[in-house]
Amino acid sequence: MSEYLLAAGDRPLFEWRWVERNADQIVQRLGEHLALTAAALAIGLVVSLALAVLSLRWRWFYAVALGTAGALYVIPSLGAFALLVPFFGLSFTTAVIPLATYTLLILLRNIVTGIQQVPEEVREAAIGMGFTRVRLLLQVEFPLALPVVVAGLRVAAVTTIGLVTVTAMLGMGGLGFFIRQGIQTTTPNPTAIIVGIGLSIVLAVLVDALLWLSERALAPWARKAGRA
Amino acid sequence: MNAVEQALDWLGRPGRWSWTDPAGIPYRTVEHLGFSVLSLLVAAALAVPSALLLAHFRRGAFLASSAVNIGRAIPSFGLIILFWYLASRWGVGTSFWPLLLALVALALPPLFSNTYAGVVSLEPDAVDAARGIGHTERQIMLRIELPLALPVVLAGARVAFLQLVATVAIGAIVNDGGGLGRFIVDGFAQGAGGYGEILAGGLAVIVLALACEGVFALLERFAVPRGLILSRRTTLTTRPA
Numbered sequence: 001m002s003e004y005l006l007a008a009g010d011r012p013l014f015e016w017r018w019v020e021r022n023a024d025q026i027v028q029r030l031g032e033h034l035a036l037t038a039a040a041l042a043i044g045l046v047v048s049l050a051l052a053v054l055s056l057r058w059r060w061f062y063a064v065a066l067g068t069a070g071a072l073y074v075i076p077s078l079g080a081f082a083l084l085v086p087f088f089g090l091s092f093t094t095a096v097i098p099l100a101t102y103t104l105l106i107l108l109r110n111i112v113t114g115i116q117q118v119p120e121e122v123r124e125a126a127i128g129m130g131f132t133r134v135r136l137l138l139q140v141e142f143p144l145a146l147p148v149v150v151a152g153l154r155v156a157a158v159t160t161i162g163l164v165t166v167t168a169m170l171g172m173g174g175l176g177f178f179i180r181q182g183i184q185t186t187t188p189n190p191t192a193i194i195v196g197i198g199l200s201i202v203l204a205v206l207v208d209a210l211l212w213l214s215e216r217a218l219a220p221w222a223r224k225a226g227r228a
Numbered sequence: 229m230n231a232v233e234q235a236l237d238w239l240g241r242p243g244r245w246s247w248t249d250p251a252g253i254p255y256r257t258v259e260h261l262g263f264s265v266l267s268l269l270v271a272a273a274l275a276v277p278s279a280l281l282l283a284h285f286r287r288g289a290f291l292a293s294s295a296v297n298i299g300r301a302i303p304s305f306g307l308i309i310l311f312w313y314l315a316s317r318w319g320v321g322t323s324f325w326p327l328l329l330a331l332v333a334l335a336l337p338p339l340f341s342n343t344y345a346g347v348v349s350l351e352p353d354a355v356d357a358a359r360g361i362g363h364t365e366r367q368i369m370l371r372i373e374l375p376l377a378l379p380v381v382l383a384g385a386r387v388a389f390l391q392l393v394a395t396v397a398i399g400a401i402v403n404d405g406g407g408l409g410r411f412i413v414d415g416f417a418q419g420a421g422g423y424g425e426i427l428a429g430g431l432a433v434i435v436l437a438l439a440c441e442g443v444f445a446l447l448e449r450f451a452v453p454r455g456l457i458l459s460r461r462t463t464l465t466t467r468p469a
Contacts, residue, residue, distance in 0.1 A: 074441045075434050076394030082412045082430025086231030086423040158300045165303040166398060169416065179306045183402065188313055197306035204301040 011189060018191040030199060032173035036164045037207070039096050041157060044103030051104070052111040053137070062112060069105040077102075077166050085170065095167040102163065103156040110152030114145025147222040150215035154208050161204040165196065175200045234424025235431075253408070253432055260407025260436060263399075264392040267328055271335035271388060276381065279343035284369050292344035299337030304395045307333060312402040327399045334395055335388035342384025346377030378451045386444040393437050408433045 019026070051069075055062035080098035088094040118141050126140045142149075168176025178196030182189045215222070229237070238244070246252030282288040311326035320326075350373060358372045374381075400406025400413040411429025415422030 071438070074390060074437050076397050076437050078394065078397040078409055078412055079430045079433035079437065082415070082426045083434070085416075085430075086234075086427050155300070158297070162301060162303040165305045168305065169398070169401060169413075176303070176305055179303070179309050180401075183309055183313055188316070190313055190317075193306065193310050193313055197303055197310060200303045200306065201301050208297075208301075 011187060011191070013190050014194055015191045018189070019195060026178075026195065026199070029173050029175055029177050030203070032177075033161070033164050033175045033200070033203065036092070036095055036099065036167065036172070036174055037157065037160050039092075040099035040160050040164075041103060041153070043096065043100040044107055044156060045153070047100070048104055048107035048111055051108050052115070055108070055112050056115060065108060066105070069101075069108055072101045073105045075101075077163055078169065081167070081170055090170045090172070092172070095164075095170055095172045099160050099163055099167075103160065106152045106155050107149075110148050111145065114148030115141045117148065118144045143219065146219045147215055150211055150219075154211045157207050157211060158204045161200060161207060165200055175203070229424075231423040231427050235427040236424075238424035238428050250410075253411075253428075256408045256410055257432070257436060259405050260393070260396050260409075260433075261440075263327065263331070263396045263405075263407060264389060264440075267331035267335055267392050267396075268385065268389050270328070271332045271339055272385065274332070275336050275339035276343050279340045280347060280369055280374060283344045283347035284365065284373060286348070288344070289348075292341050292348075295337040295341045299334065302334070304330070304334050304391070305398055308395065308399050308402060322402070323404055327396075327403050330399070331392055331395055334391055338384045338387040338391070339381075340384075342387075343377065343381045346380030346384075347373045349380075350376050375453050378453070379448055382444070382448045382451050386441070386448065389440060389444065390437065393433075393440055397433050408436060 051061075051065045055065055075098070077098055080101075081094060084094040084097055088097075115137075122140060122144070123136065126136050131140065164174045165176030165179055167174055168180040175196045178192040178199075180196075182191075182193035182196065241251070243249035243251040244253060247254045247258070249255055279292065282292070307330040308327060311330045312322055315322045315326040354372055354376060355368055358368045363371065396407045397409030397412065400409030406413065408429055411425050411432065415424075415426035415429060418425070
């Protein structure tokens with residue numbers, strides 16, 4: 001908008017001085033960004049696991065759950081925030097609900113696919129050894145599905161980290177705060193914009209790598225079998 | 229007045245259903261769709277031919293596989309604001325180009341990677357047969373590979389378009405126009421007094437996005453070449469914006 005236009009060309013594209021002066025603020029916003037991401041993923045994972053258990057029992061439920069998750073996934077984030085603001089205000093709740101719902105499609109699909117991929121012989125062997133249905137799920141099916149689940153979690157995490165920046169439009173923190181701040185001060189500040197975008201990308205790459213490493217640590221057999 | 233009543237009140241204001249008044253939902257819907265469709269066309273004109281060419285000669289596999297990952301990590305909100313800032317700094321008009329560039333950049337990865345994957349995953353028999361009856365490489369690309377890969381290309385276009393419709397709404401933060409996002413951003417600016425506008429604007433964006441998905445679902449159904457039954461594979465990429 002036009003009021004931002006003044007004095008746009010004055011500041012250098014990147015000032016280390018700004019970064020040093022705002023180090024505390026950067027750490028704080030990074031923390032907020034991680035908190036929103038972690039909350040969204042945790043909620044998404046718990047809900048997806050519950051839906052997956054029901055989906056494995058009834059085929060029709062899987063179709064309904066997947067269809068609903070697909071429809072929710074299509075909702076633009078700003079539209080979702082707009083729908084919730086009148087009821088939950090500019091709050092963590094408003095920010096986290098859409099972020100969590102977007103993870104459902106990929107997490108639910110990957111959990112169910114991962115468990116369905118477990119070979120029938122393995123299942124029969126476990127039942128033959130006297131495993132109950134619950135133990136079979138927790139000790140056999142879920143560990144074997146882990147690589148596929150983590151693959152979904154990686155996609156969900158990277159997507160969520162990018163989306164958290166949009167919550168800056170709600171006045172929520174996170175790195176999007178800097179992106180927005182960059183054009184809201186009387187003198188636009190490119191350093192803030194670049195720091196916001198850059199750190200968001202770095203965070204996404206780091207979390208992705210961390211999840212990949214933890215998958216290799218938790219499911220070492222998957223690497224031997226040549227599964228990604 | 230609660231938020232729902234506020235929204236109903238807002239919807240009843242004069243000009244709200246006008247195609248020509250900027251206060252009108254139809255006016256903003258057309259603006260929103262226009263921007264989304266234009267960006268999709270520009271992105272497709274760039275991504276589809278290059279991906280087709282590279283996939284035909286089996287080059288650039290790494291680019292195709294990493295495009296989606298890179299695209300997913302870039303925050304669309306940041307890209308819009310960065311481009312807007314650069315345009316204002318360099319004295320280029322800020323109302324059109326920055327948003328268009330940001331949108332095109334966001335739509336490229338899914339279009340490119342899906343076109344590439346669609347061509348590379350084709351059965352080699354069809355291409356060999358075409359070559360055997362004397363098709364040139366160009367003819368193979370345009371008459372065999374592109375039509376056969378079309379369902380997968382369209383799946384990429386669908387993901388890209390979903391992303392565009394969502395991102396145009398965010399673009400309203402810097403753009404004077406901004407499609408249906410205009411209502412949401414203006415509503416936010418008013419605080420609690422804007423709840424009706426926020427709610428109605430949010431609903432309008434959601435309805436538009438769902439309608440666009442429906443249209444793409446139909447398009448994909450009709451895009452499968454006659455005489456060919458493909459297992460429908462939708463490559464899921466980003467939850468974009």
